[in-house]
Amino acid sequence: MNKRRPYVRSMDGWWKKNPFFVEYMIHEGTALFVAAYAGILLFGLLRLAQGEAAWNAWLSAMKNPWYIGFQVLALIALTYHTYTWFKIMPRTMPPVVVGGQRLSAWAITGSGLAVAAAACLGLLALVWGMAR
Amino acid sequence: MSESQKTIEIEVLRYHPEKDKEPHKQVFEVPFTDDMSVLQGVQYIKDYLDGSLSFRWSCRMAICGSCGMMINGEPSLSCQTFLRDFYPARVRVEALSHFPIERDLVVNIEGFIEKLESIQPYIIPKEPRTLAQGEYLQTPEQLNAYEQFSSCINCLLCYAACPQFGLNPSFIGPAATALLHRYNVDSRDGGKAERMELVNSEEGVFNCTAVGYCSEVCPKQVDPANAVNQNKTNSAADYFLRFLTPKGGAK
Ligand code: SF4
Ligand code: FES
Numbered sequence: 001m002n003k004r005r006p007y008v009r010s011m012d013g014w015w016k017k018n019p020f021f022v023e024y025m026i027h028e029g030t031a032l033f034v035a036a037y038a039g040i041l042l043f044g045l046l047r048l049a050q051g052e053a054a055w056n057a058w059l060s061a062m063k064n065p066w067y068i069g070f071q072v073l074a075l076i077a078l079t080y081h082t083y084t085w086f087k088i089m090p091r092t093m094p095p096v097v098v099g100g101q102r103l104s105a106w107a108i109t110g111s112g113l114a115v116a117a118a119a120c121l122g123l124l125a126l127v128w129g130m131a132r
Numbered sequence: 133m134s135e136s137q138k139t140i141e142i143e144v145l146r147y148h149p150e151k152d153k154e155p156h157k158q159v160f161e162v163p164f165t166d167d168m169s170v171l172q173g174v175q176y177i178k179d180y181l182d183g184s185l186s187f188r189w190s191c192r193m194a195i196c197g198s199c200g201m202m203i204n205g206e207p208s209l210s211c212q213t214f215l216r217d218f219y220p221a222r223v224r225v226e227a228l229s230h231f232p233i234e235r236d237l238v239v240n241i242e243g244f245i246e247k248l249e250s251i252q253p254y255i256i257p258k259e260p261r262t263l264a265q266g267e268y269l270q271t272p273e274q275l276n277a278y279e280q281f282s283s284c285i286n287c288l289l290c291y292a293a294c295p296q297f298g299l300n301p302s303f304i305g306p307a308a309t310a311l312l313h314r315y316n317v318d319s320r321d322g323g324k325a326e327r328m329e330l331v332n333s334e335e336g337v338f339n340c341t342a343v344g345y346c347s348e349v350c351p352k353q354v355d356p357a358n359a360v361n362q363n364k365t366n367s368a369a370d371y372f373l374r375f376l377t378p379k380g381g382a383k
Contacts (some may be wrong), residue, residue: 005149006232006240011298018205020345021295028341092361102276125204 029082036070080106086112140164140215141222142173144185147233156235158182158249159222164215170223171199171210174237185282187237194351197285198349200292201237202226207292207349230291230298244288247304251327258322274319281314281359290346297337303339304330306346306356313359316366328370337363 047058061067089112090105097103105114139161147155160177163241170190178185189199192211199210204224231239290306291297297305304312312331316324331337340360347357 003150004234006234007147007155008148009229009231011230011295013297014298018345019344020293020348024343024345079214079374088342091344091347091357092342092364094362094365 019049027081030077030081030084034081037074037078069077082116086116138164138219140219142170143222143224144174144177144236145224145226145233146185146236147227148184148235149201155227164219166214166216166219168213168215169211169373170201170203170208170213170215170225173215173223174210174225177313185237186235198294200228200287200289202229202292209287209289209351212351228288228292230294230301231288239288241288243301244286244305244308246290247308248311250330251308251315252323253311253315255315255318255321256323256326257320268320270319272361277317277319278314279286281310281317281354284310284354284356285352286344287351289349289351290354291380293343293349294342295343299352300339302335304335304337305343306360307354309337310354310356310359313363331363332367332370337361337367340364 010034015025044055044058047054084130090108093108095102096108141159142162143157143159145155146152146158160181162173162176162181167189169192171192173187173344174187175189178264179188187199187201187210190196194209194212197209200207201210202208202225203210204218205226207228210225225237227233227237228239229243231243234240284307286307288307294303294306297303300308309331312327315321316327337360340357342357342361347355350356
């Protein structure tokens with residue numbers, strides 16, 4: 001008789017077993033805030049299309065402290081999401097060779113973050129300028 | 133053992149299929165010196181405390197890839213992990229995660245061997261070549277394209293670090309994909325189209341959700357996550373190219 005009886009360990013709660021996996025679940029979880037915030041903006045667009053009264057109602061709803069609280073939370077989640085997104089980026093792309101040298105992971109992450117920050121500030125400046 | 137001899141506790145996950153229903157923990161008290169690897173610790177147990185303890189090892193210098201274990205929950209080569217980094221706390225040793233336990237610290241790697249075969253880990257020449265044509269020449273850039281991915285020692289730490297492999301053992305996984313990529317980007321090779329079928333398949337790269345832990349634990353800086361994720365792009369290109377080219381591409 002064959003004495004072999006390979007034992008397969010359960011995967012239940014796998015993400016709790018290693019700090020690396022816990023962090024992974026957190027950074028994936030922040031994607032829900034990205035989706036929720038996109039949903040809010042899209043709804044705003046819909047209200048805009050429905051006319052001035054609908055738009056103004058949406059604007060005043062946005063001033064509700066609950067909404068403001070959510071936006072602050074979403075901002076924190078999105079910032080963390082952006083950071084982890086660019087942190088994993090060097091692992092996901094083909095090597096970038098500049099002047100015969102391979103670009104380091106931190107150079108890639110750093111330029112990604114810099115571009116994201118510049119885009120945010122640019123957008124903010126644009127909207128600010130339009131609102132004045 | 134002299135009175136002043138320091139000792140360290142090593143907790144081992146034991147499993148003997150002929151008598152155990154499931155794995156259980158056993159703690160051993162092992163004499164400790166600060167130059168001892170975890171592998172030397174378990175070797176002491178086998179030599180002096182319990183000869184029935186089973187584990188794999190060979191080179192004891194991080195080259196053969198056979199001594200991988202979970203050490204305090206992290207996939208590690210036991211020959212290059214030192215007891216002094218844990219002393220005086222207890223060290224937990226367990227068989228590599230996500231593989232069936234054959235016995236104690238020995239895992240069943242048959243699934244991986246099959247995957248290794250399936251990726252055709254050898255150069256498939258673009259066209260037949262005669263001896264008279266001489267050797268292939270490669271530029272340093274052509275060597276650079278694959279060199280990192282050729283450093284894999286098949287230690288399987290990356291599989292023990294990959295929850296997607298744990299959840300779906302048929303996923304071809306980090307090391308096999310890294311090796312597949314190693315041949316696909318070799319200027320001498322012409323087998324890419326065949327290997328891409330595997331990349332694009334159900335078992336292929338899209339099982340990966342970019343956890344990235346595989347590349348963290350790799351002792352040879354292979355960066356298997358990079359190979360897997362580059363091939364997501366390659367696979368997508370393959371898919372869209374089939375609309376442009378009458379033959380080839382994804383099925
Ligand atoms: S890719 Fe790295 S971790 Fe995975 S088997 Fe090869 S050497 Fe080991
Ligand atoms: S014994 Fe060979 S890699 Fe550890």
